[in-house]
Amino acid sequence: MSESKQHVIPFKTYALILAALLALTLITYHVALVDLGPWNIVVAIVIACTKAVLVVLFFMHAAYAPRRTRLVILAGVFWLLLLLGLTLADYLTRPPATDSISSNNAPAAYVR
Amino acid sequence: MERTGALLGQFRDLDQQRDTVALGMWVFLLTEIMFFGGMFLTYTIYRLKFPHAFAEGSRELDVVKGGWNTAVLIASSFTMALAVRAAQMRKRKLLCILLASTMILGGVFLGVKYFEYAQKFEHHLVPGPDFHMSAPDAAQVQIFFSLYFAMTGMHALHMIIGEGMLLALLIYSWRGKYTGGYFAPVENGGLYWHFVDIVWIFLFPLLYLVDLHR
């Protein structure tokens, strides 16, 4: 842990990350203007995750943190996916005959 | 054993204290992930259920304001990261300037958010008896706006708490408390601020960019 305290990340790294984050924000906006069908939401989520990973690794120093810290982060992601995944396991398998939302089993995309 | 800074009684040495405080902050952020996770789940279910309504609701949001706010918040994360760096390098003035910039950028974000909210009130887009929308599935659009207000409201609340925390950090930094080798509070404040930033990184595409391509 003390290692991470002593580790001073160069200004250039921070600036690069900032540029990347701003660029990704622009990209996500412009991609949203294009109709990709169900892929719009996928691209948006992937870009958001990329940005989040950049912030966590560099702004939050997780890249230089001890294993324990990374374990905590992974636990958070894992439990979040657990909450989403197991609940979706119900919603996505409700049979058409008894459920009014069944016909929306398609991916999260907005389908017109 | 170095006993400078503030070694609290329950710890054996500063290393142990640093370890402990950092781990504590990360575990706290873990709880925050789950806190927002509940709302993200609600969002996911209803977006699957009402894709049209979410598109209609999203179209009512001001994507330009949202986009600029995203940039502002990312910039504030940048200044915050630099503030931690300034504390590491024991530069008091730089630390104060960077903390103040972070506060200002956060304030800009909240200000824009205020105007966005005011607009929603004017346009009767706040769920409840006053909600009015001519869209065919106005009821479900209410769910979208309920989630919009819940998610951005909780996010804004975290921002306000963050601003208070930054103010405290700024005052202590001005007094030189964090430029003598002990700066765990600045670092933890930074972790918190970055987390709030990450939440917005997800909120922006999920709320503002649902149906731009139409």
Next chain:
Amino acid sequence: MSATTASPAAASSPLQPPRENYLNASYGIRSWLLTTDHKRIALLYLISITSFFALGGVFALLIRLQLLTPEGWLVGPDTYNRLFTMHGIVMIFFFLIPAIPGVLGNFLVPLMIGAKDLAFPRLNLLSWYIFNIGALFTFYAILTGGIDTGWTFYPPYSSIFSNSQVAAAVIGIFITGFTSILTGLNFIVTIHTMRAPGMTWWRLPIFVWAHYATSIIMVLGTPVLAITLVLVAGERLLHLGFFDPRLGGDPLLFQHLFWFYSHPAVYIMILPAMGVTTEIVATFARKNLFGYKFVAAASLAIAVIGFLVWAHHMFVAGLSIYAAMAFSMLSYLVAIPSAVKVFNWTATLYRGSVSWQTPMLYALGFIGLFVMGGMTGLFLASLGADVHVHDTYFVVAHFHYIMVGGAVMGYLGGLHFWWPKISGRMYPEGLSRAAAIILFVGFNLTFFPQFVLGYLGMPRRYASYPPEFQVLNVLSTAGASILGLGYILPIIYFVWSMRYGKVASPNPWPATGLEWQASSPPPSENFETTPVVTWEPYDFEHRPDLGLPKPERAQPEKLEAPGLQGRD
């Protein structure tokens, strides 16, 4: 080999009462209300929690009295609905969840790992204040008319239809949730970073493992409940729409969110009690714990698997068939680590030197009741059987076997076991054994008939019922009065013993844990010098300081046939 540098004063003159300890280190209300000593905070929790237990007990008593007659003679249905709701809220959120972590965990986790205090002592005090602020909201809700939604707060009843103080209660529970979160955070960090030299992970007492597992649930689950309650409050107060079916909202989504926390919350209650039981069984069998690593790992396994099973509360709620089957299968998996614990406790008794002192009575009672509660849990995980018994008294009986038979028995057993450490005094042995037996008998008489009632089809939360259910309900109420007596006794003799009890030695049983190396009661800083741990957990072999003869080694081959021909 077993030498320790801990508190030479305590080790050399075990019977001499310590000159200064955490109780007499300072005096006055301020010294308690502003304390950051984890041991004093534990006592603050003890007071808060005991008050809530009494309050919840009064509600329970009124519920049982109401159900003496089929038509319900005591109160009207509106009042009855408030009674069972407030019984549930008070007992679950203000007693069971904070009970063992707040009192025993706070007191013992730092002592057991050889730390001076928890990692964040001020946060610990803040947690207690948050608990009481949440409690104030709940009191307000109770005094201004009560809540009638059931402790589960299912919308749309809670968010739209109920005419009771839902918002105040929900806010109270939301606030109290932060107590759980902060306590769990404190424990996790403490156990990671504050262990004494030599206290490796595999040397941690099971009690500490149990609190570590519990803390994981507190930290990961409670925030989800918090946000869920915020959404309900938002729907009720601000007319936002999250679960409202009129807007197309799905009430089942609330149930998913709610049980994501509230099923693991059961493990928040039972895991620490399992930890207590482990400590007691090993101590009073004077024997190393059978399968230590398995018992420790089982705690973590229960905490993790506990998060995968929540929708078994929703088998008849309109869950998809496939999801129901997945959750049913996952629910059975919790049985495995639970079985591991039970069998290892039983095996620990084999070739032990078993003493039937009061804590042991509670621990053995715990095992028995937990087995019954756990086995009936399998009925509820079974899809075909759950359809019939769901939301009947079968469920009520099942979770009372786990929560009252399990968690409360564990809590009381732990209080007795560590009472000499906490108070520096011994409780009266005869009376306390009698109380333990009264509790065990009263408990079974109260709740066993409810299994039968449930299978016969009596739904839960009924203020009145068809007359054919009366005999069993009268039996249950009779049992409840015995149970009530069993709870009053310990309160009386614990208070009595604080003044008149025999002065306790630092290690009266004797037990192997590090907490018994400190004097009774411990000094404010716990250990005068940082202890260095050189022994394995529950090791009676290398501990001459305990004053016991060196144990013999059992023949290894005797193990495989579990001991039915032991020769000693």
Next chain:
Amino acid sequence: MNQSIPLFPERASSFAGGVDAFFIFLVLVALFFSVVVGVGILYFSFRHRRTASNPVGKIVAGSLSLEIAWMAVPFVIAMFMFAWGSKLYVEMRRPPSDALEIYVVGKQWMWKVQHPDGRREFDELHVPVNRDIKLTMISEDVIHDFFVPAFRVKMDVLPGRYTTLWFRATKTGRYHLFCSQYCGTEHSHMGGWVIVMEPSDYQAWLSGGSGSESLEQAGQALFTQLACVSCHGEGQGPGPRAPALRGVYGSKVKLSDGRTVLADEAYIRESILDPRAKIVMGYEPIMPTFQGVISEDQLLQLIAYVKSLGVPPAGAQRSVAGKE
């Protein structure tokens, strides 16, 4: 009040025997493990009690094989339970297609039942014996639960969504009907009786009603009264602005976004309350919502009417069908 306490409720449905057999198996397993652990504890703690000659326990190392054994055995038993329980459950959740369909609406604090021929009743459900009955249920307010202990069936009744429950009563008689999901003040009085009758008695009972019109007739009247006719038309072909409804029920409907959905009760209900959720291919979204205009009972009547307009041959796909 009975002199002896029964341990099982009456067995009056085709499920009861299976559920009870499973339950007895579960009880035996629970009993077995409780006895093993209980006897183990009592025996060990008595056999190895503390005495002057036994002041301290022997050192017993753990046993990996024992640990594995007592993980594996419960696991195998648990998976067996899982399989058996799931089999029963799947059976309970899958109603036979030829079941007699009865509609149930729950509201605080009563059950409203509509039989297909229009006979209505409150807090009572009359059914013929030895006939598959499928209940289609919905709530007008909060969550309720339809529970008949003698049949071993139970299902939540939700607002805004149909749930189904089916059973085959095997014994005539009167059986308790409970609401077992807490629903407010009079929750404990929200119940009544399920009356199982001989088929001939059931027929007599049905005709003993006030001579009211059947569900379909009521639905047809509503269809005219609400002016659905003006767009959907009433004849064979499609109406002027909206698809014809003949043969829609049970068919696959092609939507304007290219998806295909099954036209079941839930779909028809949604199309009436929220017409723009799913637009039939080739039509404009012009239908007004009937949310708040008609009650759940009336919705069920309309659905019954639409269903009466014919069921297409199995597997038929209609490109122009559905609502609007």
